[in-house]
Amino acid sequence: MSAQVDQVIPRPESGDTPHTDEADAALRADIRRLGTLLGQSLVRQDGQDLLDLVEEVRALVRSDPAAAAERLAGLDLVTGTQLARAFSTYFHLANITEQVHRARELRRIRAREGGWLDRAAKLIADRGVGAREVGTVAGHLAVRPVFTAHPTEAARRSILTKLRKVADELDAEATAAAIDGWRDPGTVNRTDRRLAELLDMLWQTDELRLERPEPTDEARNAIYYLADLANDAAPQVLDELAEKLRDLGVKLPPASRPLTFGSWIGGDRDGNPFVTPAVTRDVLLIQHEYGIRAAERVVDNLIDSLSVSKRLRGTSLDLAASVAADLDALPELPARYRRVNAEEPYRLKLRCIRLKLTNTRNRLIAGTAHVRGRDYLGTDELITDLELIRASLARNGGQLAAAGRLASAIRVLSAFGLQLATLDVREHADKHHAVLAEMYSRVGEVEYAMLDRTERTALLVSEVASHRPLSGVDTPLSDAARKTFDVFGAIRQAQDRFGPSVVESYIISMTRGIDDLLAAVILAREVGLVDLTAEPVKARIGFVPLLETPVELDAAGPLLDALLSLPTYRSLVRARGDVQEVMLGYSDSNKEAGITTSQWSIHRAQRALRDVAARHGVRLRLFHGRGGTVGRGGGPTHEAILAQPYGTLDGAIKVTEQGEVISDKYTLPALARENLELTLAAVLQSALLHTEPRQPAEALAKWDSTMTTVSDAAFQAYRSLVEQPDLPAYFWASTPTELLGALNIGSRPSKRPDSGAGLEGLRAIPWVFGWTQSRQIVPGWYGVGSGLAAARAAGLSDVLAEMHEQWHFFRTFLSNVEMTLAKTDLDIASRYVDSLVPESLRPIFEQIRAEYDRTVAEVLAITGESELLEKQPVLARTLGVRDTYLQPLHHLQVSLLARHRAAGAQRQPADPALLRALLTTVNGIAAGMRNTG
Secondary structure (H helix, E strand, O other): OOOOOOOOOOOHHHHHOOOOHHHHHHHHHHHHHHHHHHHHHHHHHHOHHHHHHHHHHHHHHHHOHHHHHHHHHOOOHHHHHHHHHHHHHHHHHHHHHHHHHHHHHHHHHHHHHOOHHHHHHHHHHHOOOOHHHHHHHHHHOEEEEEEOOOOOOOOOHHHHHHHHHHHHHHHHHHHHHHHHOOOOHHHHHHHHHHHHHHHHHHHOOOOOOOOOOOHHHHHHHHHHHHHHHHHOHHHHHHHHHHHHHHHOOOOOOOOOOOEOOEEOOOOEOOOOOOOOHHHHHHHHHHHHHHHHHHHHHHHHHHHHHOOOOOOOOOOOHHHHHHHHHHHHHOOOOOHHHHHHOOOOHHHHHHHHHHHHHHHHHHHHHHOOOOOEOOEOOOOHHHHHHHHHHHHHHHHOOOHHHHHHHHHHHHHHHHHHOOOOOEEEEEEEHHHHHHHHHHHHHHHOOOOHHHOOHHHHHHHHHHHHHOOOOOOOOOOOOOHHHHHHHHHHHHHHHHHHHHOOOOEEEEEEEOOOOHHHHHHHHHHHHHOOOEEOOOOOOEEOOEEEEEEOOHHHHHOHHHHHHHHHOOHHHHHHHHHOOOEEEEEEEHHHHHHHHOHHHHHHHHHHHHHHHHHHHHHOOOEEEEEEEOOOOHHHOOOOHHHHHHOOOOOOOOOEEEEEEOHHHHHHHHOOHHHHHHHHHHHHHHHHHHHHHOOOOOOOHHHHHHHHHHHHHHHHHHHHHHHHHHOOOOHHHHHHHHOOHHHOHHHOOOOOOOEOOOOOOOOOOEOHHHHHHHHHHOOOOHHHOOOHHHHHHHHHHOOOHHHHHHHHHHOHHHHHHHHHHHHHHHHOOHHHHHHHHHHHOOHHHOHHHHHHHHHHHHHHHHHHHHHOOOOOOOOOHHHHHHHHHHHHHHHHHHHHHHHHHHHHHHHHHOOOOOOHHHHHHHHHHHHHHHHHHOOOO
16 A cells, blocks of 8 residues: 555534645655555554555556456455455555544644634624624534434444544654654654554454444443543633633633533434333443543543642631531541641532542432532532632632633533433333323223314313323323333433433424424423422433424424424423524435425524514524435535524524544644634624624525425435335435444444335435445435426526525535535445346436536536646545545445345345455545545
């Protein structure tokens, strides 16, 4: 692997990062260096023949692709697997090297131009926004990345950990060179030796998971990143935010929570039978184990720092009384600390805090009751203790420490809490109705299952307003209903055990009407999470409709209006601080309607929800269910936030993070900081500067009408494809989707229960996975060309050009589509079709090719480019180079799939070696494409 190699595909977030020729050359040099070291490792581990084969195949795909395909088809399984592993490992190394260099370039930009928050603050100041307005938005600022376990990360944690060490070695060497002004040959040699050792270990590490992960395994994977964020990137970003707000005349209290983290892992039950109430409790316990460790590190650092002696400085009476109360409540505090720190009140208080954290851990493990003063129930009591110290310092000569180290500690502990991330719980709407059907059958009042939606809604409106219990502790339920109902009890028990902030939101997927929300409210009432008879009304969780299909998205405004018009439900929202969260589903709306209609429906839904919430005096918090790929709502976060309709953000937003997006954004501390900061900056900028339309109403109306024309035609084109009776057969034949389950990359099944053999029940991730592996990538662009062509045929060419120039939403949409078109390769896809698809199904591929050509032509007509990515030459060249290394993996995959399916057709036993070889190609292609699903 020592021949020409090149830089990797930048993630969309790096699109704003300029690449100088010098930086690009340095990147390519490091990839060549790692390629050479990988080649040496292949020789050490498996002999010169393997490296020779790699070089032979690499040369063949350049000169004679047909000969390359024939050569690869003739390889035995062992050799084919080794070859696939070699190319896959190369991509992993190229990816991590690109991340390292992207981080370096971002640091250079930060030093030269300031960070995202600095630039946002300057823009806000230049616009003359007053401190009062900034303060209002800052008080509402609540950005929450939500980590999910959606299975799109093909690489094992063992692989990712070693790649992180590769990155650390490259960074350490570059840092030393920057300090010394030259590269010490001895340092380079030592780095090469350490890298060679890492590559040997990487080669000897199995990239395939032996078993499907359990939800607790997925939780530990997310905790790896969360703990790292708490230790490094998040404190820097929170301190930077506080500083920039001070520059704008706003003092943000340290205990405020402008940035927090969420998780679905252990709480997302929709279609995942392995997430039980017991699993939810186990995951929360694991989160707290690591969260308390992180808090202990923060406190230990404060103990080292706050060595103030009361002989030299006084302390507040509040702090002195608190220390005395702690010493009485904590007799087990070692006598040594009582003696050594007797004259150091802050350290003594912190020793007590440290002991309370230990007691909290022991209480949670034992499952015993909280004892105030001896341990913590949630994070609020911990923050109260630290605020006592801060206030005392500020009044007694320690203002800098109070505003510095201690304020920073309070910020990070407020952001992560003792749980690291707040757990969302999600369940399918139908599950709640199934429970209520059994409950109503027990009381004998109505045949609930026979009611239509209107009748059911009327019944539930009446039920919510009533004060009776619908069930008792002994109400018999079927196993399935009991499993759903017990989740509500588990939420209450979790809040009682861990604190009220461990679970805040209950998400109802496939929400179609207000009855779907009310059903969940009633079940929550049955276990005491909701009490409408209390004064004031009690609501320990909020209820979140998840709107996932274009029909539901188009009805978003009326649904929210009907919901907030119910006095009983409005009282629950009031009890939750007059905040209503609504989740928007990108993946399923795309799968059902295509990318154009999905994006347009979500954009319009946000407008409607904004207006309804304002009429009812409610603050709207939008939760964007975005995936990693463009076909699932992915793309640059910063651009996506700025492209939202005006007035939809007042500072609060939630966004899902999943799969390979998590590792790409958060593996390296510099990139983690960058991604957190750009999200906060975009929200702050949007909330303060995008409160009114950027264009006149007449222009917006014209653009809306044109976009509707585009969407309607795109929808018809997309549905003409997915409604074809033969499409399921074509999809399964032309893609390796049947292999996704064998990758063992997630605990959730790839199909919804009882969904049959067609595409309807197939989840969005395997839908995107299959198209991406075969390089068709239909979800990222199909229908766009037909939509744009329809607008052009209607005489709207000038309007389209105007929209691209002046409308952030449309420009971002087309940019994401252009990226996906560039990653699509129908010449490669044709190999899958020619080898694997029956002749009778191949016209579908011609239909896909025709729409692809149409979409490319229409996009170029609007952008004014002569070819895709013309204005991003580095990226265009990168994609071309990557294809050279992807082609052998595609050739292998096609050949192996043909053998695999032939064996299956002959009912031969599955060949483990064949399956392993196939899965290795899947991993390699996922690494090369930077996307699994």
